[in-house]
Amino acid sequence: MKSKSPIGIFDSGYGGLTVFRAIADKLPQYNYIYLGDNARSPYGDHSFDTIYSYTLECVEWLFALGCELVILACNTASAKALRSIQQLDLPKKYPNKRVLGVIRPTAEVIGNYTKAQHIGVMGTRGTINSKSYLIEINKFSPAVVVHQQSCPMWVPLIENNEHLMPGADFFVxxxxxxLLKQSNDIDCILLACTHYPLLLPKLKAILPDHISILTQGEIVANSLVNYLNRHPEMDSQLGKMGQKQFFTSGDPAAFNAQASVFFGEELKSLKMH
Known part of the structure; x- marks a missing residue:
């Protein structure tokens, strides 16, 4: 069945659907399985070990469904679990499978979006505290100064559908x-959480025109295109019938109601089993 292998896309909740949407728009021919670990989200405030444990469990579940390639469409999981999975688990147990994240593809290109060489990164506590973006951006763009800001209230506002209400303005x-108090030179802000694109209307309303806002969906989608072009041995194993399946560790009815906001179309999910 390897020729029918779907691409697995994992997130702690709904946010990864914004990345999935961009990937599906760019590569509509592939088969996909999306898994949201909604029963245990948000991941942002959990410990390193807990996030690693949860993420590995979900990745192995996707492997069991036939996925040869899994994308962690979650910044917190990419920051706190990806390296361990790639270095410890894949070589021992799954040498032919691959797991990719969202941080490295973003770090590779973000230097192209700033003229002043000062960028802001806004993310969950887990992502910010991991310093993953500081480390990765420094590898590819050592001249870029990174200013970080954790935004612990944004994911709860979005997941409770309060993000466009007037009450969200205070926290935005x-x-x-x-963030802007840290430097007057910031000219690019990365939304380093896949939930945050839903706040774009409010962010654009309050940010000065010279500051650009970068979301990750298209960056990750372009990176995946590049990866599959460079790895035909992986691409040849992937099913290409345009199928999409959605699973959640939480309540499918609740997932369906909320997920359409992130994915941009109605969808039906199944319970992770």
């Missing part, structure tokens, strides 16, 4: 102001 402004 609070974190943006805290």
């Amino acid at each position: 402004k609070e974190y943006v102001n805290a």
Whole structure:
């Protein structure tokens, strides 16, 4: 069945659907399985060991469904679990399978988006505290100065569908102001959480025109195109019938109602079993 292998896409909740949407738009011919670990989200405030354990469990579940390639469409999982999975688990147990994240593809290109060489990174506590973006961006663009800001209230607002309500304005402004106070030279802000694109209307309304806002969906989609072009041995194993399946560790009815906001179309999910 290797010729029918779907691409697995994992997130702790709904946010990865914004990345999945961009990937599916760019590569509509492939088969996909999306898994949201909604029963245990958000991941942002969990410990390194807990996030690694949860992420590995979900990756292995996707492997069991036939996925040869899994994308962690989650910044927190990419920051705290990806390296361990790639270095410890894949060589021992799954030498022919691959797991990719969202941080490295973003770090590779972000230097192209700043003229002042100062960027802001906004993410969950877990992503910010891991310093993964500081480390990865420094590898590819050592001249770029990275200013970080954690935004612990943004994911709860989005997952409770309060993100476009007037009550969200306070928390949007609070974190943006805290970031901009760090430097007057910031001219690019990376939304380093896949939930945050849903806040774009509010962010664009309060940010100065000279500051660009970078979301990750298209960056990750372009990186995947590049990866599959460079790895025909992987591409040849992937099913190409345009099929999409959605699973959640939480309540499918609740997932379906909320997920359409992130994915841009109605969808039906199944319970992770």
